[in-house]
Amino acid sequence: MIEQLIPILAGTLAAATPLIFAGLGELVVERTGVMNLGVEGMMLVGAIAGFAAAAETGYGVAAGLPAGALAGAATAMIFAFFALSLAANQAACGLALTIFGIGLSAFIGQNYISYSLPGLKPLPIPLLADIPLLGPVLFAQDAVVYLSLAAYAAVAWTLTKTRLGLLLKAIGESPESAHAIGYPVILIRFGAVAFGGAMAGIGGAYLSTVYTPLWVQNMSAGRGWIAVALVVFATWKPTRLLFGAYLFGFVTILQFHAQGLGIMLPVQFLAALPYLATIVVLVVISRDRRVLQNNLPASLGKPFLP
C-alpha cells in the first residue's frame, strides 16, 4: 500500500510546481492591490517561449525557464501599461491578456507541434534521498521542484520579514496613503506585476519543458485560473497557497492512477476532479467571511491614479 503511495506523492510535487510559481507571482501582485486575471495567458506565453528557447538553443530547461520568465514579464507589461498607467479596468485588461496569450502562444507554437524535448532528470539529494518513503517523495525530484520551494520560502520571507513586504501590503491596503507619505505607488505596482508575469512564465515553461516536455496548444489547461483562485482562497497567504497547490497536484496524480486502475467513472469527470476538489476544499477553509475580509488587500482591483 505504502509503495503504491510513493509514486503518487512524488508526482504530486511535480504536478503542483507550475501552480506554485504562478500562484506566488499572482499573490505578490494582489498584495499590492492589483488583480491580474491574465495569469493563464502569461503562463501560455511563458510555456511557448520556454519551449522554443529550449528547442532552438539546445540548452534545454536552462534556457527554457529564463526565456519563460522574460516572456511572461514582457506580457505582463502590456497589462501594466493599460491597468496601471492608464488606470483601465483591471478585470477587463486581465481577461484580454489571457485571450491574447492563448492566441499568441498557439500562433508561435504552430512550428513546434511535432517536437518533443528530453525533459529533466531527477536530481536525488545524496543521503536524504535514501530515507524510506520521505526520500523518494521529497528528495528525488527534479531541480525545478526544489526551485519552487525556494521561491515559496523567499516570497514568504520577503512578505513577512522585510520592509519591502510591508510596503507591498501597505500599498495594497491604501495606495492613497502610500502616495501621501511619498512612495512611488505606480512604479512599485509595475514591479510587482512584472514579478507576477515572470513567475507565471516560469510556471508555464516548467509545464512545456519538464512536466510534459512537448508543445500542445493551450497546454496550461486552466491552471492559470486555478492559480488565481488559489490566491483568493489562500487568503493571500503563501503557506495556504502551497497547501492548495499540493492538493491540486495530489488529486491530479490520483485520478491518473484511478484511470489506470479502470475505475468505472467517465474520464472527463476524473480529469475535472482536481479543479473541483481544490475549489471545494479551499472554499470550505476560507468560508469565514471575516478572515477573508481581514486579509483582503483593501484596494484590490480598484484603479489608482496619484
Next chain:
Amino acid sequence: MHSPVPRLELLGITKRYPGIVACAEVSLSVLPGEIHAVLGENGAGKSTLMKIIYGAVKADAGTILLNGHEVSIANPAQARRHGIGMVFQHFSLFETLSVVENISLVLDEPFDLPALAVRVKAVSERYGLPLDPKRMVHSLSVGERQRVEIVRCLLQDPKLLILDEPTSVLTPQAVQTLFETLRQLASEGVSILYISHKLHEIQSLCDGATIIRHGKVTGTAIPRQETAASLARMMIGRELPVCQAPAYEGEKRTVLTVEALSLISEEPFGTNLEDISFSVNAGEILGIAGISGNGQAELMAALSGETTVEKHSIHFDGEAIGHLNAGQRRNRGLVFVPEERLGRGAVPPFSLSHNALLTAHRKGMKNWGMVRYSKAREFADQCVARFDVRCGGSGDDARSLSGGNLQKFIVGREIMLKPKLMIVAQPTWGVDVGASAVLRQALVDLSRNGVAIVLISEELEELFEISDRIAVLAEGRLSAAQPRGATSAESVGLKMSGLFDETSTSQSSEVSHASA
C-alpha cells in the same frame, strides 16, 4: 535688536486648479519655536497650502524659504529630509499594519522593527503620547491613531511640524494633552504650523496667526490679543452667526423608543452595539456625541433601517419597526440624513431633481408606476429656493455642488417630506461656517414644529448649541441622556473616552446619599 531668521517663509505662493484659485499670493512666516496658526474656513485653501509646503502638491508660483535659504520641495520624502513633518487631517496610516510597522515605512533607515519599537516607546513616553508599538492600527481609537502620526513625525526629528485640523476628532481632554505636547515641542525649538478653524483653540495655543479667506491672506494677528469676534470677521468676513432656539410649546409625546438594542457589526473593523436604550420626544433634539468609529455607523444603520434588527428593539410612533427596512420606515415618516453626502445621501452623477426623486417619490411623483419628472423638478426647485442652495439649478449634478450646498439640499429634501422623526449624522462635517449655521437653524426650526430629531455628531460645539438633551456613544454603548444645561463639555468628553460607568455609579451613589 535683530530679528531672528524665520524657520519657514512663504512668499507669494499661488496655486490654481481648473476654475478655482486655491491659493493666491499667500505669504507667511514662522519663527523657530513658534506655534503659528493658519486660520480659515473649510475650502479656504489651508490644506492646499500645507500640501505645497510638504511637497505633496506643486505650487504654480512663489518661493519657499527654509532658515533663510530658498528650497524647492518636489515630494514628501524631500520635505522630510528638510526636517518638515506633517500630521494629516485624514490619517495616512495603514490599518492592517502594526504601529511600529506603520512608522517604519516613513523612516529612511535600516529595517529593524524591534529596535524601532524601543525608540517609539521612548519618544512616545517623553512627549506624553503613550503608545503600544505592537498594536494593530485598526484596533486603535482615533486619538491613538493621531498619536501614531505625531510620533512618526517626531522620530524624524522635525524642525517644522504641520498639523492639519488635528483636533477635529479628539475629545476635549485629548485636545489638552495634545496642546501640552505641542507646547513642549515648541519649547525645544520646533516650529509648529497649526491649521484650524476653531477660534478658541487658536487663542489658547498659538503665538501668531495668518488668516486666509478664499485663498487670500486677509490678515495676520496675535490671537491672544484678538477677540473671537474679530478673528471670525477676518476668517469669514462677518460676525459669527448665532442659532436661535426658542422653547418648544407643542404637545410632548414620545416618538421614538429604542430598547436594549444590540447589533453585531458587519464590518471587519466595526463596533458592536451593546444594549442601547433611549427615547426622543416630539419637539426635541437628542444629541448623540462621540467619536466616529464608536458605533456611530452601526447605530445610524440600525435606526435608518439599512440594517434590520429585532422587531421590538425600536418603537416608532407606537409601532414596533425594528424588522422594517429603510423604505418601509420612510413610508411611516422616519427620514434620515446619512454622514456620507456623496454615495449615501445623494447619487453623485444624478441631477438634483433625480436625487429628490430618490426619497421624495412618495410625494406624488409617481403615476401608475411612471415617474412624473415635472413634479420632481418642481420639488427640487422649491428645495433649492427655500434652503438657499447655491447652484445653477435643479438640473445640476449632485457632485458639482460644494459640501455645504449639497448638504443644505439633502437636509431640505428630507424636511420637505414633513417627517415625524429625522435622524441626522454629522450634518456639518466639512461644511463652511455660513452653511453650518443655516443647517443648524433648519434643524431647530424643524424640531420646534413638533418633529423629533436625533443628531449624531462629533462636534461638541454643535451639540451644545442645538441639542435639548445629550447622550454619548462610546465603544458601542450609550450613556444616559442628560439635559444640555445639566452637563458640560468636560463631562461629555470624559464619557466620549468610555468612562461613563464610573461617573454614573458615582452619581447614583450621590443620589442614594441624598435620599438617605
